[in-house]
Amino acid sequence: MLETSNFYFQNYEQWRHAITVKCNINLTPEYARSRIVSLQNSNDRHTQEFSAKYGDAYLQQVIEWFARAEQES
Structure with a gap:
C-alpha cells in the first residue's frame, strides 16, 4: 500500500x-476527460513536471480522481 502522507491531497474529497x-x-x-488525456501524455511538459515533483503514484491517483469526477458528473 502507498504511503498516503506523501500525497498532496489525502483523499478524493479534499482534492x-x-x-x-x-x-x-x-x-x-x-x-475531467481533457485533464485525464493530458495527464496520461508522458510527452506533455506539465505531466513530466507533475510526475517529477509528486511521483508517478500520485500522478496515477490524480488521474483516478479525475476519472471518478467524470463518472459522477
Whole structure:
C-alpha cells in the first residue's frame, strides 16, 4: 500500500474541494476527460513536471480522481 502522507491531497474529497471551491473550476465531464488525456501524455511538459515533483503514484491517483469526477458528473 502507498504511503498516503506523501500525497498532496489525502483523499478524493479534499482534492475535489480544492478544484471546485478553492480554484473555482467547474468539474464537468469534458474538463475531467481533457485533464485525464493530458495527464496520461508522458510527452506533455506539465505531466513530466507533475510526475517529477509528486511521483508517478500520485500522478496515477490524480488521474483516478479525475476519472471518478467524470463518472459522477
